[in-house]
Amino acid sequence: MFYMVVGGTEKLLAQMRRGAIEYCVLSLLQSQDHYGFEITRELSEADGLVTSEGTVYPLLTRLRNDGLVETYWQESTAGPPRRYYRITTNGQSALRSFIEQWARFRDSVDDILSREK
Amino acid sequence: MGENTTSDQIVEEYLSDLRAALRSVNTSSGHEFVFEIEQHIAEGRATLEAGDEVGLRNLLERIGSPTSLANELQETEPARSVRAMDRATPWLIMFGGFAFGFGWIVGLYGLWSSRTWRIWDKLLGTFIWPGGLLGSFYLFVTPMSVTACSGSGGPGPAPATITCVRHGLGVLPGGLQFLVGFVVVAAPILTSLRLASVLVHGYADSSNPLAIRVLRTSRSRKNVRAAWIIAALMTLVFFIFVQSRH
Structure with missing residues (x-):
């Protein structure tokens, strides 16, 4: 029973992490288009955010499928062409609404968690 | 040069482990994912010194x-919309004919009205063959039991001679009969197996609509093996049935 509960928490955290990282990616793309490798590196600079860099790619694909980003190829001097990601207008509005809700959510959770000290 | 080969080997080993891991899960975007990881590795290696094995291992x-x-990848794949009826459709196609042919027609409706299968598989399910196993039974049994008898010889004391000629599969020698019969029985079983496999695994690559990983998972291999055995047994049953009628 305890094991099941722990497993449930891990899954929940994993899902929350995926959701939050999606918006982090959108935020990165707001200022500038990036290619996949760049995005993974920027994300891994934030402590504990990304467990393994490979998992960023399915996430990027999801963002593309949901219409929040679009991709294009660009020649690169360093080797084969790179796939660049660009945020769409839908992505912009999704990000805006997330930022609003996230601040409230984060503050509320922190508030409750710190009450019983 | 020697260091490059070792690095390449390390990368190749990683990628083949990755492909193997992807084969054993239920995902249809494996191909593209491996490609993106390959690119990621290439980008990463460009920042490393040639022959930096430790750096490469850290990257991986x-x-x-x-x-x-x-x-x-498996957990984050969007659930493909599979209708409740779709699970029954491959079975209806295979066995439905025995329900007075009606079951097969229902299966056919389920096949064509569904989004789970693409046009090639819909055609496959329809034409190989019509009636499913009932069609096999019909093809198998009927030609073999057709014997055309013609008589010659007229009225009177001379005895009439009657010649009977066997048509259809009966023309073939026994062993070949069995082989052809086996194909006739195996075909709809394999068709239904493919339909079921597409149902479960989806199409692997949107650029190649015919490709599905049907034989890659161990469970699929067991299913195919079971299908061959069932086909052989059924052929045997039909064969004995027909022989016993002579």
Whole structure:
């Protein structure tokens, strides 16, 4: 029973992490288009955010499928062409609404968690 | 040069582990994912010194282990919309004919009205063959039991001679009969198996609509083996049935 509960928490955290990282990616793309490798590196600079860099790619694909980003190829001097990601207008509005809700959510959770000290 | 080969080997080993891990999970975007990881590795290696094995291993570790990546891919795949009826359709196609032919027609409706299968598989399910196993039974049994008898010889004391000629499969020698019969029985079973496999695994690659990983998972291999055995047994049953009628 305890094991099941722990497993449930891990899954929940994993899902929350995926959701939050999606918006982090959108935020990165707001200022500038990036290619996949760049995005993974920027994300891994934030402590504990990304467990393994490979998992960023399915996430990027999801963002593309949901219409929040679009991709294009660009020649690169360093080797084969790179796939660049660009945020769409839908992505912009999704990000805006997330930022609003996230601040409230984060503050509320922190508030409750710190009450019983 | 020697160091490059070792690095290449390390990368190749990682990628083949990744492909193997992806084959054993239920995902249809494996191909593209491997391609993106390959590109990621290439980008990463460009920042390393040639022959920096430790750096390469660190890079691969940061990407993540093949098993955890495959699991992540499987968990984050959007659920494909599969109708409740779709699960029954391959069975209806295969066996439905025996329900007075009506079951097969229902299966056919389920096949064509569904979004789970693409046009090629819909055609496959329809034409190989019509009636499913009932069609096989019909093809198998009827020609073999057709014997055309013609008589010659007229009225009077001379005895009439009657010649009977066997048509259809009966013309073939026994062993060949069995082989052809086996194909006739195996075909709809394999068709239904393919339909079921597409149902479960989806299409692997949107650029190649015919490709599905039907034989890659161990469960699929067991299913195909079982299908061959069932086909052989059924052929035997039909064969004995027909022989016993002579």
